[in-house]
Amino acid sequence: MKTAHTFPWRRNTIWMVMLAAWHGMSAMAAGATHNVTPPDAATIEQQWVAANHPYDAARQAILAQTQKTAWQGPMQPDWQSLTGHTTPEWYRDAKFGIFIHWGVYSVAAYKGEWYPRHIYERTGEYANYYQHQITTYGPMPQMGYKDLIPRFKAEHFDPNAWAALFREAGARYVVPVAEHHDGFAMYDSKLSDWTAVKMGPHRDVIGALAKAIRAQGMKLGLSSHRAEHDWFYEFGRSFNSDVNDPRYAALYGPAHPGISAKGEDGQEVDWTFVSDAYLNDWLARSSEIVQDYHPDFMYFDWWVGQPRFHQALAEFAAFYYNQAATRGQGVVLSYKNNSMRPGTGMLTIERGQAADIREQPWQTETSISPDSWGYAEGDTYKSPDELVQLLADVVSKNGNLLLNIGPKADGTIPEQAQNILRAIGQWTHANGEAIYGTRPWHRFGEGPTQVAAGTMQDTKTKPYTADDFRFTTKDGRLYIIQMAWPSSGHAWIHSITPSMKVKSVTMLANGAAIPVDQRVDGLHLTLPAQPTGVHVYVYRVDMQQDASETLRKGGDASKS
Numbered sequence: 001m002k003t004a005h006t007f008p009w010r011r012n013t014i015w016m017v018m019l020a021a022w023h024g025m026s027a028m029a030a031g032a033t034h035n036v037t038p039p040d041a042a043t044i045e046q047q048w049v050a051a052n053h054p055y056d057a058a059r060q061a062i063l064a065q066t067q068k069t070a071w072q073g074p075m076q077p078d079w080q081s082l083t084g085h086t087t088p089e090w091y092r093d094a095k096f097g098i099f100i101h102w103g104v105y106s107v108a109a110y111k112g113e114w115y116p117r118h119i120y121e122r123t124g125e126y127a128n129y130y131q132h133q134i135t136t137y138g139p140m141p142q143m144g145y146k147d148l149i150p151r152f153k154a155e156h157f158d159p160n161a162w163a164a165l166f167r168e169a170g171a172r173y174v175v176p177v178a179e180h181h182d183g184f185a186m187y188d189s190k191l192s193d194w195t196a197v198k199m200g201p202h203r204d205v206i207g208a209l210a211k212a213i214r215a216q217g218m219k220l221g222l223s224s225h226r227a228e229h230d231w232f233y234e235f236g237r238s239f240n241s242d243v244n245d246p247r248y249a250a251l252y253g254p255a256h257p258g259i260s261a262k263g264e265d266g267q268e269v270d271w272t273f274v275s276d277a278y279l280n281d282w283l284a285r286s287s288e289i290v291q292d293y294h295p296d297f298m299y300f301d302w303w304v305g306q307p308r309f310h311q312a313l314a315e316f317a318a319f320y321y322n323q324a325a326t327r328g329q330g331v332v333l334s335y336k337n338n339s340m341r342p343g344t345g346m347l348t349i350e351r352g353q354a355a356d357i358r359e360q361p362w363q364t365e366t367s368i369s370p371d372s373w374g375y376a377e378g379d380t381y382k383s384p385d386e387l388v389q390l391l392a393d394v395v396s397k398n399g400n401l402l403l404n405i406g407p408k409a410d411g412t413i414p415e416q417a418q419n420i421l422r423a424i425g426q427w428t429h430a431n432g433e434a435i436y437g438t439r440p441w442h443r444f445g446e447g448p449t450q451v452a453a454g455t456m457q458d459t460k461t462k463p464y465t466a467d468d469f470r471f472t473t474k475d476g477r478l479y480i481i482q483m484a485w486p487s488s489g490h491a492w493i494h495s496i497t498p499s500m501k502v503k504s505v506t507m508l509a510n511g512a513a514i515p516v517d518q519r520v521d522g523l524h525l526t527l528p529a530q531p532t533g534v535h536v537y538v539y540r541v542d543m544q545q546d547a548s549e550t551l552r553k554g555g556d557a558s559k560s
Contacts, residue, residue, distance in 0.1 A: 039244060095401065096391060096401050101177050104182060113374030120233060149200050155411060157407075168422060172218055184196070222295040224299070300335060358397060363399055368406075393451060398440045434538045445470040480541060507539055509537065
């Protein structure tokens with residue numbers, strides 16, 4: 001008989017000593033030029049706990065409900081029990097979603113969403129952030145990240161216009177970031193005063209988006225990156241910055257130093273301190289999002305894989321799945337790398353792809369920009385061709401594409417981003433039959449271009465050619481997706497053999513019937529005039545009845 005796991009509010013003395021020593025060394029280095037001694041580790045923890053004291057009652061109430069729900073339902077908060085979860089069909093059918101990184105960091109519009117961390121790095125690779133901050137907004141400690149919040153007004157934010165654009169692009173679900181590493185909540189939280197409701201826009205941004213997204217018939221996802229907040233502002237501890245001011249501890253968080261070392265096996269081990277108090281707070285904030293907004297999809301960033309989060313993450317997963325079950329809601333919880341046990345959630349590969357068909361549904365998330373997730377002035381953008389090719393490749397391998405955009409601080413979406421989304425929408429409107437509701441064939445595709453598989457590889461794949469094809473199936477039909485237009489006007493697909501008995505081939509973009517020649521060496525198509533728009537082309541293959549049955553049984557290589 002298992003009992004509920006609790007997280008008492010206590011400090012780990014050994015860790016406190018280690019962190020105090022680290023901060024002592026930092027103080028000597030900083031004091032040489034600034035004559036400043038940052039607070040020691042114990043003081044840091046005390047200040048953070050004290051800053052969060054006003055929310056104790058609300059936190060405990062949320063945690064009590066979380067634990068009750070986690071232990072009363074089809075799932076329990078252990079990894080074996082959680083393998084009973086299956087990915088809902090709505091997600092498997094959706095294929096394409098929109099991610100939104102929008103927050104206070106959009107004010108600076110300088111190189112993206114990690115701006116709040118890097119402005120406290122005075123030397124090294126990111127020193128230009130610090131220089132930009134003090135030149136633009138003023139010296140530290142008088143000015144810091146907190147001082148950008150009043151400038152985040154979102155005066156032109158129109159959630160209905162956003163949702164309509166995403167639907168026009170062909171998205172079936174939308175995932176706004178509810179809180180990024182910076183610790184500023186874009187939703188109406190009972191656990192913080194540093195929220196978009198109480199500061200900045202003075203509006204429940206997530207609540208407004210949730211209503212607009214669902215009104216467009218799309219599913220709502222929400223993203224929390226709060227786990228990383230434990231260390232995000234660590235560089236502000238090394239000199240006289242506002243990160244060390246206890247008045248702002250509730251915003252800047254513990255700001256513990258990131259510590260890693262190699263273990264006995266030679267692999268890097270994360271030794272960054274995470275207190276029990278912080279785990280309690282993380283679990284309560286994550287659960288609060290679910291209780292208040294009932295997202296269909298919950299996204300966590302990579303640091304929930306840190307060992308200290310494992311039990312809290314299991315408790316959250318059981319809570320999330322069980323509360324959704326009471327409403328008959330099929331939900332998705334994503335994870336990265338090895339953060340969760342396979343089968344307990346849905347794997348997502350950041351800015352990367354899979355080399356082949358994965359048995360379990362999966363996702364890649366990437367940004368419309370190759371460089372940033374949040375809005376940045378002078379940013380570059382990927383082409384609609386590149387993004388549709390990525391969509392086709394991912395879907396052919398049993399995955400979904402979550403495509404990110406970064407709105408401006410005033411609430412407008414950059415015009416170039418809008419144009420790209422509309423171009424993708426024109427393609428999905430004409431060719432979506434080969435994407436939505438499909439499943440993989442027995443092979444994902446063919447062609448000379450090799451995908452650079454794995455995390456952070458999205459700009460390393462070479463350009464696709466007219467000899468690269470991807471395959472999907474639905475309702476006994478096979479869909480051929482050609483990644484570029486052949487100058488010869490001829491397509492040759494090796495994987496379709498004469499035994500498949502093709503009845504007809506139709507180009508989806510214009511409904512044109514394609515002349516077919518089935519030979520021993522594959523299927524040969526004589527193509528019509530090149531359609532306009534995105535340069536990715538789809539052909540629907542109808543089989544003779546017996547071949548259609550063979551395709552239906554053997555073509556779906558995926559399993560829930």
